[in-house]
Amino acid sequence: MSWTGKILRVDLAAGTCTSEATNMEWAHDYMGQRGLATKYLVEETDPKVDPFSPDNKMIFATGPLTGTIAPTSGRWSVVCKGPLTGAIACSNSGGFFGAELKNAGWDMVIFEGKSASPVYLDITNDQAELKDASDLWGKSVWETEASLRERRGDPDVRVASIGLAGENGVLYAAIVNDLDRAAGRSGVGAVMGSKNLKAVVVRGTVGVTVNDPMALMKTSNVAKEILAEHAVTGTGLPTHGTQVLMNVVNEVGALPTHNSRDVQFDGASDIGAEAMAEVRESDGEANLVSNHACFGCPISCARRSKIDPTHFTVKDKPQYQIVSGGLEYEAAWAMGAANGVNDLEALTYANFICNEQGLDPISLGSTIAAAMELYSTGAITQEDTGGVALEFGDTKAFVAMVEATARGEGFGKELGQGSLRLCEKYGHPEFSMTIKGQEFPAYDPRAIQGMGLAYASSNRGGCHLRGYTVSSEVLGLPEKTDPLVTEGKAGLVKAFQDLTAGVDSSGTCIFTTFALSGDDIAPMVDASCDGDWSVERFVEVGERIWNMERQYNIAAGFTGADDTLPERLLKDAAKSGPAKGSVNRLHEMLPEYYELRGWDASGVPTAETLGRLGL
Amino acid sequence: MSANHHNMKITFKLFAGLSAYLPSDATRNSTEIDVQLGETVHQVIDRFNVPREEAHLVMVNGIYISPEQRDLSEIRAGDTLAIWPPVAGG
Numbered sequence A: 001m002s003w004t005g006k007i008l009r010v011d012l013a014a015g016t017c018t019s020e021a022t023n024m025e026w027a028h029d030y031m032g033q034r035g036l037a038t039k040y041l042v043e044e045t046d047p048k049v050d051p052f053s054p055d056n057k058m059i060f061a062t063g064p065l066t067g068t069i070a071p072t073s074g075r076w077s078v079v080c081k082g083p084l085t086g087a088i089a090c091s092n093s094g095g096f097f098g099a100e101l102k103n104a105g106w107d108m109v110i111f112e113g114k115s116a117s118p119v120y121l122d123i124t125n126d127q128a129e130l131k132d133a134s135d136l137w138g139k140s141v142w143e144t145e146a147s148l149r150e151r152r153g154d155p156d157v158r159v160a161s162i163g164l165a166g167e168n169g170v171l172y173a174a175i176v177n178d179l180d181r182a183a184g185r186s187g188v189g190a191v192m193g194s195k196n197l198k199a200v201v202v203r204g205t206v207g208v209t210v211n212d213p214m215a216l217m218k219t220s221n222v223a224k225e226i227l228a229e230h231a232v233t234g235t236g237l238p239t240h241g242t243q244v245l246m247n248v249v250n251e252v253g254a255l256p257t258h259n260s261r262d263v264q265f266d267g268a269s270d271i272g273a274e275a276m277a278e279v280r281e282s283d284g285e286a287n288l289v290s291n292h293a294c295f296g297c298p299i300s301c302a303r304r305s306k307i308d309p310t311h312f313t314v315k316d317k318p319q320y321q322i323v324s325g326g327l328e329y330e331a332a333w334a335m336g337a338a339n340g341v342n343d344l345e346a347l348t349y350a351n352f353i354c355n356e357q358g359l360d361p362i363s364l365g366s367t368i369a370a371a372m373e374l375y376s377t378g379a380i381t382q383e384d385t386g387g388v389a390l391e392f393g394d395t396k397a398f399v400a401m402v403e404a405t406a407r408g409e410g411f412g413k414e415l416g417q418g419s420l421r422l423c424e425k426y427g428h429p430e431f432s433m434t435i436k437g438q439e440f441p442a443y444d445p446r447a448i449q450g451m452g453l454a455y456a457s458s459n460r461g462g463c464h465l466r467g468y469t470v471s472s473e474v475l476g477l478p479e480k481t482d483p484l485v486t487e488g489k490a491g492l493v494k495a496f497q498d499l500t501a502g503v504d505s506s507g508t509c510i511f512t513t514f515a516l517s518g519d520d521i522a523p524m525v526d527a528s529c530d531g532d533w534s535v536e537r538f539v540e541v542g543e544r545i546w547n548m549e550r551q552y553n554i555a556a557g558f559t560g561a562d563d564t565l566p567e568r569l570l571k572d573a574a575k576s577g578p579a580k581g582s583v584n585r586l587h588e589m590l591p592e593y594y595e596l597r598g599w600d601a602s603g604v605p606t607a608e609t610l611g612r613l614g615l
Numbered sequence B: 001m002s003a004n005h006h007n008m009k010i011t012f013k014l015f016a017g018l019s020a021y022l023p024s025d026a027t028r029n030s031t032e033i034d035v036q037l038g039e040t041v042h043q044v045i046d047r048f049n050v051p052r053e054e055a056h057l058v059m060v061n062g063i064y065i066s067p068e069q070r071d072l073s074e075i076r077a078g079d080t081l082a083i084w085p086p087v088a089g090g
């Protein structure tokens, strides 16, 4: 129990929806969500498949705790082979959609094949049907969600959909649910678009049955109390959101700026949490309107923002003079510091566009930054950019590129291919700040050594959410380590990765781990689910998942040589801050990491390791 | 020689929930303050009434100063002292 025991299989070519039993043996070995969906993908598809082929499957997956009373139980994931990287893609989202899907009685939805024409999937509890979406094709996420809600005549339906970016095959297109929560990374939205699937609308009133309701109530209350009393999850995140990091990371000299030419940004304090809360002179209001929570979340880290109505981005566009999903740290960094843009209102507008048309702001921002560097060296000119002088720090040029990419127009088409393909095309692959083809996020590994290893070894390419050692190296949670040393980082990265894989498979939010440990989370799984879920088993499941993902990538053609960083981070020293003069010393960490993982010197899991994990 | 001779300027920054303890002339969480020769990190923290238990991330020029070092480490002219309560994101 706590799994519904049911999977919805949707054959888009045949137009059929069938219910089947969840493989409970796999559920016990891989928990749910990230782990269980990846297990199904591994069993049912060829890792060498073209991500846009009908043979690539896409799985919407909940975890055992999704939709329960456990705190932060709104999480769900999308798993498929990713078009940006060619590696496993697994993008995690919050909001309310996942809990609704679980409450409709489904552990997962597996999409296979490709529909001949645009469709959406309509789910009400055990009833599921593919319906014509021709009239929705070409519409934004926001329009699609409003239209489906109206069509269903039920304000409580939840919608996940793609915008123009997913339709146009932008390699970092997102799937957006509840208007501004996204399965953001690796281009899962483009895979959805390639299948001609515009949206999923769901209403669930079946409920989730848990094994021991009293025990879940008790363990959840313990967790909620810890979250409420902890300074980060009880005060810091609700008040300031993730954007509080902007000034912290700039201060430690780890804010990738100007496409990682620099590690500190003069304009950082203009675009962080404190600036969002400042009252504007123009209209007497602050950018930040309120905080917001995903389903069942007592933390409420999400932001609601309103753009200054006199700002050039929205002054003639009343449709954007609304309160909507505000900037998160990663988005503010990628579109701001990486491009040298310090205009908070413009960045909020760009963030709205990302939500409206379904784009990953990290990859988008980093790709525009790479284009700015290409422009600065003359590798591209105004002839390529459609007459835009693409200078670092030029807000109007930046906004023009965001709009062009969202609409798939002109140079925006090339930006939609991500920074690696863009930089290769113009002869400068070294300008691409990517790992395994995916743009890395808001932490410069020259100043946070462990993040270099976390990026290089991440199974979905450049990513902070696979092993967030920033927590220890910079923020001192659960305990402070020195960001400038490599010693001990291999073990730290592995520990973060395994715990995270467990949390990502449970149905809860990784942000709980700033306050909760596995010792607090595993008991909630134990209370909800059949079987005995000790913290050891929880972390072992995480390690099993990590190795399964690794095996998938190896079968897809990746090798240890891909566990590396952009040359700039390994060869060009940081120019300022505490890491001035330093590069990332990946070579000091990677061999130890392989050894701790039980992999051979070329990064392949040994037979013994696979045997130990039952792979 | 006046006492002022021993005064030095540093940049002082308080963020997130600690912003309220900044002098009123601060902009964007930052201001310049005078410190005495030999003044320690803890002495500055106390002088501005920042509760010690809320001073979680204490950095001098971007480098973390652990609680044990805060009584010992002296501020030097031109330093930047930046302080946060426990915060996180991602």
Ligand code: SF4
Pocket: A072, A074, A094, A095, A292, A293, A294, A295, A297, A298, A299, A300, A301, A302, A509, A510, A511, A512
């Ligand atoms: S902590 Fe933030 S992202 Fe996580 S579930 Fe809560 S509101 Fe959503």
